[in-house]
Every structure is written in structure tokens, then in C-alpha cells.
Amino acid sequence: MKIQTPYSFLNHIIVVTFLLVLNTGQYLSLNTNNTDIDFLHCLIRNSDDPDSISRVIYSPNNSSYISVLQFSLNNLRFTSPTTPKPRFIVTPVHESQIQTLVYCSKKHGLEIRTRSGGHDFEGLSYVSQLPFVILDLKNLKSVTVDIQTATAWVQAGATLGELYYGIAQKSRNLGFPGGVCYALGLGGHVSGGGYGTMRRKYGLAADNVIDAQFINVHGKIVDRKSMGEDLFWAIRGGGGSSFGIILSWKIKLVPVPETVTIFAVDRTLEQNLTKIIHKWQYVAPKIDKDLDIRVLMFSVVNPSTGNRTIRATFDTLFLGGIDRLLTLMQVEFPELGLTREDCTEMSWIEAVVIGSGFTNGEPSEILLNRTALPKNSFKGKSDFATTPISEDGFEGIWRFYNDQIEAGMALLVLTPYGGKMDEISGSAIPFPHRLGTLYMIEYVVGWDGNETSPHISWIISLYNYMTSYVSNSPRRAYLNYIDLDLGVGKNYAEAKDTWGSSYFNNNFNRLVKVKTMVDPSNFFKHEQSIPRWF
Ligand SMILES: Cc1cc2nc3c(=O)[nH]c(=O)nc-3n(C[C@H](O)[C@H](O)[C@H](O)COP(=O)(O)OP(=O)(O)OC[C@H]3O[C@@H](n4cnc5c(N)ncnc54)[C@H](O)[C@@H]3O)c2cc1C
Ligand SMILES: *[C@@H]1O[C@H](CO)[C@@H](O)[C@H](O)[C@H]1NC(C)=O
Ligand SMILES: *[C@@H]1O[C@H](CO)[C@@H](O)[C@H](O)[C@H]1NC(C)=O
Ligand SMILES: *[C@@H]1O[C@H](CO)[C@@H](O)[C@H](O)[C@H]1NC(C)=O
Ligand SMILES: *[C@@H]1O[C@H](CO)[C@@H](O)[C@H](O)[C@H]1NC(C)=O
Numbered sequence: 001m002k003i004q005t006p007y008s009f010l011n012h013i014i015v016v017t018f019l020l021v022l023n024t025g026q027y028l029s030l031n032t033n034n035t036d037i038d039f040l041h042c043l044i045r046n047s048d049d050p051d052s053i054s055r056v057i058y059s060p061n062n063s064s065y066i067s068v069l070q071f072s073l074n075n076l077r078f079t080s081p082t083t084p085k086p087r088f089i090v091t092p093v094h095e096s097q098i099q100t101l102v103y104c105s106k107k108h109g110l111e112i113r114t115r116s117g118g119h120d121f122e123g124l125s126y127v128s129q130l131p132f133v134i135l136d137l138k139n140l141k142s143v144t145v146d147i148q149t150a151t152a153w154v155q156a157g158a159t160l161g162e163l164y165y166g167i168a169q170k171s172r173n174l175g176f177p178g179g180v181c182y183a184l185g186l187g188g189h190v191s192g193g194g195y196g197t198m199r200r201k202y203g204l205a206a207d208n209v210i211d212a213q214f215i216n217v218h219g220k221i222v223d224r225k226s227m228g229e230d231l232f233w234a235i236r237g238g239g240g241s242s243f244g245i246i247l248s249w250k251i252k253l254v255p256v257p258e259t260v261t262i263f264a265v266d267r268t269l270e271q272n273l274t275k276i277i278h279k280w281q282y283v284a285p286k287i288d289k290d291l292d293i294r295v296l297m298f299s300v301v302n303p304s305t306g307n308r309t310i311r312a313t314f315d316t317l318f319l320g321g322i323d324r325l326l327t328l329m330q331v332e333f334p335e336l337g338l339t340r341e342d343c344t345e346m347s348w349i350e351a352v353v354i355g356s357g358f359t360n361g362e363p364s365e366i367l368l369n370r371t372a373l374p375k376n377s378f379k380g381k382s383d384f385a386t387t388p389i390s391e392d393g394f395e396g397i398w399r400f401y402n403d404q405i406e407a408g409m410a411l412l413v414l415t416p417y418g419g420k421m422d423e424i425s426g427s428a429i430p431f432p433h434r435l436g437t438l439y440m441i442e443y444v445v446g447w448d449g450n451e452t453s454p455h456i457s458w459i460i461s462l463y464n465y466m467t468s469y470v471s472n473s474p475r476r477a478y479l480n481y482i483d484l485d486l487g488v489g490k491n492y493a494e495a496k497d498t499w500g501s502s503y504f505n506n507n508f509n510r511l512v513k514v515k516t517m518v519d520p521s522n523f524f525k526h527e528q529s530i531p532r533w534f
């Protein structure tokens with residue numbers, strides 16, 4: 001597999017942007033060209049309600065343009081003055097306004113970037129090198145829960161927090177197996193797969209979708225029946241942005257017990273962490289499906305020595321009470337030394353609030369505030385482990401984290417698979433990482449400020465080190481941790497040899513077939529969107 005070096009990619013972007021700025025100023029100034037005015041007129045002329053649509057169109061002339069741009073922008077890496085900005089941001093309050101937008105964008109040659117929660121790792125929902133408009137779905141966020149059928153319709157612009165809160169308002173016995181971070185948008189998260197702390201019991205968010213409302217390249221609204229099973233398959237894990245615009249999902253809710261138990265136990269290298277993690281690899285993917293033990297690793301300064309060490313948090317959700325949890329842990333994972341005092345029983349929604357990073361006791365209404373947590377600049381990558389890593393292998397990772405400059409805000413997360421994840425076929429939806437996967441690895445490095453500097457080369461050197469310890473041919477990656485370092489090949493062959501196989505493995509060809517069928521002109525595209533056959 002060829003991996004384009006990230007520096008060549010970044011340099012390319014910087015050079016291209018710089019030239020465009022010098023030549024035309026079109027991305028950075030208020031200069032408006034005829035296309036913009038024509039586009040604006042097109043939107044107004046083709047709308048049932050011109051007043052209403054003009055209230056949801058922002059050009060750089062509008063004073064709130066920057067605040068609307070930044071509201072759902074979650075990676076400050078893409079706020080630098082050289083980042084290309086949209087010609088317009090449209091925040092529809094009605095679906096027909098999206099249909100009008102699709103028509104006018106095609107007519108006037110503007111690319112559409114659709115944004116739901118704005119958590120894209122590479123900023124693809126709000127940055128493009130071509131003239132573009134952001135379709136921001138923040139106003140389309142209704143959540144309609146039906147307890148009788150244990151289903152819900154949820155609009156793409158809703159956050160996971162709004163969904164979880166909406167479910168909990170109606171029932172203490174239902175939940176949804178979506179992501180951990182409450183501010184993720186349903187549009188991007190579910191269309192890229194979407195895993196959370198209940199995946200070992202219920203699979204991915206996308207495994208629990210039973211219908212969808214979707215706008216295709218012709219501006220037509222279709223549902224599961226009228227879009228057909230191929231497209232319905234593709235948008236559950238293949239990424240919505242290659243195919244069209246997801247308006248809403250119909251999801252299956254899952255049973256959760258009245259009482260769940262959580263613990264977050266820390267261990268450092270001085271407390272035999274390497275041995276414990278080594279054992280964890282054999283336990284966490286095999287243990288009872290009710291139990292999810294993720295490991296989050298940081299580099300920290302040991303206050304008593306002043307030296308750096310590694311601290312790992314064994315972060316756990318158990319779908320049951322303390323007694324059964326303690327028995328399980330005693331039998332399967334005594335090395336962790338879990339005690340009753342480490343554990344807390346609570347409701348599922350309380351566990352969601354804590355899992356999102358809020359302190360115990362914060363009311364669940366906090367889940368409705370999508371800007372409650374601070375933002376930073378970050379770069380992330382992913383891997384899948386199919387065999388246990390040796391203790392020596394982990395010692396090598398620790399050496400990267402002892403590099404004082406970069407390690408301060410670097411995080412490594414190990415997410416165990418097994419359970420339901422093993423039972424679902426690798427081709428049921430485009431997400432292929434099922435039976436045979438022990439755990440997923442996520443690497444993230446964050447920093448203040450919006451310059452990229454040395455942090456990216458640090459994470460790449462760690463990723464290179466990991467090559468011999470993780471899946472190969474193809475080396476796998478998770479679409480929702482989208483990573484342009486894997487390549488930005490535009491045609492079928494380039495894409496298949498690089499990121500196409502990493503994210504989708506044997507499902508890539510079917511995605512290409514669907515793309516060729518539903519969007520033959522390749523209107524919906526980005527740096528790693530699904531290509532057509534030719
Ligand atoms: C802090 C943080 C925590 C995370 N935690 C988890 C986690 O626990 N589990 C997990 O699985 N992932 C996690 N992720 C990854 C997350 O699932 C992806 O970033 C996901 O794409 C975010 O969806 P979004 O709608 O918020 O993002 P956006 O940036 O809005 O969209 C992401 C992509 O989807 C496209 N898209 C968005 N909405 C639509 C739509 N309506 N129709 C068509 N295409 C659309 C965008 O164009 C873009 O290509 C996390 C990310 C971050 C930054
Ligand atoms: C942006 O400015 C234009 C022109 O002044 C105005 O018509 C439009 O309503 C403004 N948009 C918003 C959302 O206020
Ligand atoms: C922005 O303002 C300038 C100067 O007033 C004007 O020429 C231009 O047409 C406006 N652009 C849009 C998109 O309204
Ligand atoms: C990004 O950095 C520039 C200076 O380099 C600064 O002017 C701008 O405000 C920053 N953006 C954010 C959102 O921090
Ligand atoms: C680490 O493991 C050794 C034996 O393997 C044991 O003697 C020691 O008590 C352990 N240390 C801690 C802090 O658990």
C-alpha cells in the first residue's frame with residue numbers, strides 16, 4: 001500500500017491556497033463575483049418563501065458569518081487565516097430549502113459541504129479547495145421517540161446528546177448505542193458507522209438504523225423504499241457525503257437496565273501498567289457483552305518524582321449492578337485490582353453525562369448545550385489490532401510518550417471489540433472491521449493555537465512505529481477518524497490501493513457501484529469521497 005506522506009499533502013494545500021489568495025483573493029476577502037450574486041438570486045427566485053430563505057443565508061458580508069461558521073467547527077486547526085472559507089453558509093429551517101440549495105449549487109458550480117455536528121477530523125464538512133457553500137443542518141434537529149415501537153426519527157442536525165436526552169425523557173429502559181462524545185452530529189456520525197460504549201452488546205449506531213430520509217443529487221427526497229437497498233446500505237457506514245444529504249434517520253432503540261455501573265480506574269507504569277494492559281488485550285474483547293472496558297492513555301508528570309510516566313484510565317460501562325460486575329472482574333481480570341469503592345451505580349443517562357466528560361451530578365440538560373466543552377486543534381489517526389501486542393511493543397509506545405514536547409496533549413485510546421461486533425457480517429454495512437478484530441486504536445494529539453507545527457510529525461512517527469503491531473494488507477482505518485494522510489487519490493485505482501481498502505476493505509467496490517449509479521456526475525465529493533468506476 002502506498003501512503004502519501006502527509007507533509008507533501010499539507011504543502012500542497014498551503015501552496016494551492018497561497019496561489020489562489022495571490023491571484024484572486026477570492027477565498028479570503030469580501031469580493032463578490034457574479035456567480036455569488038447569481039447564486040443568491042437563484043436561491044431566492046426558486047424558493048416558496050423568499051423571506052424565509054434569505055434569513056438563513058450568510059455571506060461574508062453578514063456580520064454573523066464568522067460566528068455561524070465557527071459554531072459547529074470543532075477542530076481549530078481549520079481556523080487559520082489561510083483556511084479557505086465558504087462563499088455562503090446556509091442554515092435551512094425547512095427541507096425544501098435544501099432542495100433549492102442543491103438545484104442552485106449545481107447550476108452555479110458551487111460545491112456543497114454538508115455539516116451536521118462539525119466533528120470531522122479533517123474539517124471536510126466546512127473546508128474545501130473549490131468555491132463552496134456550507135449546508136449547515138444545525139436547525140434541523142428534531143428527535144421524535146416512540147416508546148411503543150422502541151424506535152425514533154431523528155434529524156441529521158441533532159446531536160447525540162439531544163438524542164440521548166430525548167430518549168431518557170421518555171424512558172429509563174431504552175437507549176441508543178451511539179458515540180461517547182455527546183456533541184457529535186447524527187448526520188456524519190451515523191453515516192460513518194458510529195461506535196459507543198454499548199457496541200459490544202448492540203453493535204454500531206449504523207447497525208441500528210432501519211430507515212432514512214435522504215436528498216439525492218436531483219434534489220429529490222427519498223426514503224429506504226424509494227432509494228433502494230444499495231444506497232440504503234451505502235449511507236450506513238460508507239459516509240453520507242459521497243452520495244447526497246441525509247435528512248433524518250429512523251433508528252431502533254435498545255434496552256438498557258434501570259441501573260448501570262461505571263468505573264474509571266487509573267494505573268501508571270509504576271503500578272505494573274504494562275503487564276495489566278498486556279493482559280487486558282486477552283480479556284476485554286472476550287468478556288461478557290454487558291461490559292465495555294476502554295483504555296485511555298496519557299503521559300503525565302509524576303508529582304512525587306517530577307518525571308514523566310504513562311497513566312492509563314480503564315474507563316468502563318457495565319450494563320448491570322455492582323455485585324455482578326465485581327464477580328466478573330474477580331474471575332476474568334483480577335490484575336486490575338478493582339474494588340467496590342471504584343464503582344458507582346447510576347442510570348444510563350447519568351453514565352452518558354459522565355462519559356461525555358462532565359462531572360458527576362451535572363444535570364442531563366447539559367447534553368443539549370453543544371458548546372459546553374472547550375475546543376482545540378487536533379490530528380487523529382486509527383488502527384485495528386488483530387493480534388495482541390507484546391509487552392516490548394508497549395514499551396516502545398511509552399518511549400514516544402516520554403517526549404516531553406508533544407506528549408502533553410497526546411491521547412491513545414484502545415477500544416475493545418468482540419461480542420455483537422463479531423456476530424455481524426463484515427459486509428452487512430460498509431464498515432468491515434468485525435470478526436477477528438481485537439480492538440481499535442485511536443491516536444490523537446491536540447494543541448492550542450491553530451498552527452500545525454511539530455505535532456503532526458510526532459503522531460506520524462508513532463503511527464509508523466505501530467506498523468508491525470497492527471492489521472496489515474490492508475492496514476485498516478476507521479472512516480469516522482478520517483485521515484487524509486492515507487492518500488487523496490481521486491480515481492478508482494488510487495483510492496482502492498490506499499484509503500478505500502483501509503476504511504472499507506472488500507466493501508469498497510460495492511460503494512463505487514452505488515456512487516456511479518446515484519451520483520454519476522460526481523457532484524457530492526471531497527478529498528476522500530467514493531470515486532466512480534472511471
Ligand atoms: C471529540 C470527538 C469525539 C468523537 N467520539 C467518537 C465516538 O465516540 N465514536 C465514534 O464513532 N466517533 C467519534 N468521533 C468521530 C465522529 O463520529 C466523526 O467525526 C463524525 O463524522 C462526526 O459527525 P458530525 O456530524 O459531528 O461531523 P461533520 O463534520 O458535520 O460531518 C462529518 C462528515 O459527514 C458528512 N455529513 C455530515 N452530515 C451529513 C449529512 N446530513 N448528510 C451527508 N453527509 C453528512 C460531512 O460532510 C463530513 O464528510 C469523535 C470525534 C471527535 C472530534
Ligand atoms: C445577510 O445579508 C443580506 C444582505 O444584507 C440579507 O439579505 C440577509 O438577510 C442577511 N442574512 C441573514 C441571515 O441575516
Ligand atoms: C457584499 O457587499 C459588497 C459591498 O457592499 C457588495 O458589492 C456585494 O455584492 C455583497 N455580496 C453579497 C453576496 O451580498
Ligand atoms: C487562528 O490564528 C490566528 C492568528 O494566527 C488568529 O488571528 C485567529 O483568531 C485564530 N482563530 C481562532 C479561532 O483561534
Ligand atoms: C507489580 O507486580 C509485581 C509482581 O509481578 C508485584 O510484586 C508488585 O506488587 C506489583 N506492583 C503493584 C503496584 O501492583
Ligand SMILES: *[C@@H]1O[C@H](CO)[C@@H](O)[C@H](O)[C@H]1NC(C)=O
Pocket residue numbers: 305307
Ligand atoms: C527521573 O528521571 C531521571 C532521568 O531519566 C532519572 O535519572 C531519575 O532516576 C528519575 N527519578 C526517579 C525517581 O525515577
Ligand SMILES: *[C@@H]1O[C@H](CO)[C@@H](O)[C@H](O)[C@H]1NC(C)=O
Pocket residue numbers: 369370371372373
Ligand atoms: C453552554 O456552555 C457554555 C460553556 O460553559 C456557556 O458559556 C453557554 O452559556 C452555555 N449555553 C447555554 C445555552 O446554556
